[in-house]
Amino acid sequence: MNIVEVHDLYKEYGKGETSVKAINHISFHVEKGEFLAIVGTSGSGKSTLLNLTGGLDRANGGKIIINGREITGMTGDALTVFRRENIGFIFQEFNLVTHLDVKKNILLPMKLAKKKFDKQFFQLITTSLGLEDKLDRYPSQLSGGQQQRVAIARALYSKPAIILADEPTGSVTLVQHYPKEIPVILFSLSILISLITDRHSVRFSSRVSVS
Numbered sequence: 001m002n003i004v005e006v007h008d009l010y011k012e013y014g015k016g017e018t019s020v021k022a023i024n025h026i027s028f029h030v031e032k033g034e035f036l037a038i039v040g041t042s043g044s045g046k047s048t049l050l051n052l053t054g055g056l057d058r059a060n061g062g063k064i065i066i067n068g069r070e071i072t073g074m075t076g077d078a079l080t081v082f083r084r085e086n087i088g089f090i091f092q093e094f095n096l097v098t099h100l101d102v103k104k105n106i107l108l109p110m111k112l113a114k115k116k117f118d119k120q121f122f123q124l125i126t127t128s129l130g131l132e133d134k135l136d137r138y139p140s141q142l143s144g145g146q147q148q149r150v151a152i153a154r155a156l157y158s159k160p161a162i163i164l165a166d167e168p169t170g171s172v173t174l175v176q177h178y179p180k181e182i183p184v185i186l187f188s189l190s191i192l193i194s195l196i197t198d199r200h201s202v203r204f205s206s207r208v209s210v211s
């Protein structure tokens with residue numbers, strides 16, 4: 001089963017002579033359970049592709065189907081709900097809320113979605129990621145690698161159909177321990193799309209596309 005299908009995707013920034021064709025008619029698919037890394041130089045369009053695939057930005061053309069639902073064409077509200085329930089993001093700059101502690105950061109998206117606290121799953125994730133003794137710390141009290149693990153825990157906690165990670169190589173330690181620290185099978189994650197430039201990470205991918 002394809003968890004992600006992208007057909008003839010096109011994205012242009014600006015208009016006329018100064019416009020930038022960031023995504024120029026790209027098609028690909030990702031099967032359930034697949035780890036995919038998309039590799040390319042700076043400015044080649046990786047973040048744009050991540051934002052479009054995750055429904056954070058709109059394409060100028062083409063079709064995106066996630067978990068059997070076409071997201072291109074969804075209204076803003078429908079897309080927001082779909083995103084919250086199906087897509088986990090790990091951003092390059094982590095996007096943690098500075099005035100919330102680690103526990104509240106991890107729980108925030110599901111709290112906004114009015115989902116019940118799943119204590120057992122929360123403990124499983126935070127222990128697997130070595131965060132169990134950091135739960136009352138604030139992001140500013142954590143190292144970059146620890147902050148990234150919080151962002152990963154937050155993405156995993158919502159049990160998304162896919163996880164999109166933009167250059168998740170900020171912490172070399174984490175990359176080295178990726179397969180162990182993120183128990184993909186344990187959490188039945190469908191895929192991890194890893195949009196990276198660092199070649200060290202590529203070996204964890206089942207399929208690699210070089211732009």
Ligand SMILES: Nc1ncnc2c1ncn2[C@@H]1O[C@H](COP(=O)(O)OP(=O)(O)O)[C@@H](O)[C@H]1O
Pocket residue numbers: 013014020022040041042043044045046047048049
């Ligand atoms: N919001 C934007 N407005 C205009 N141009 C943009 C915008 N975002 C990205 N671009 C341009 O689109 C191209 C792809 O950028 P990006 O997707 O950020 O690449 P990458 O993540 O691979 O470094 C670049 O030429 C960049 O300058």
Ligand SMILES: [Mg+2]
Pocket residue numbers: 046047048166
């Ligand atoms: Mg980028």
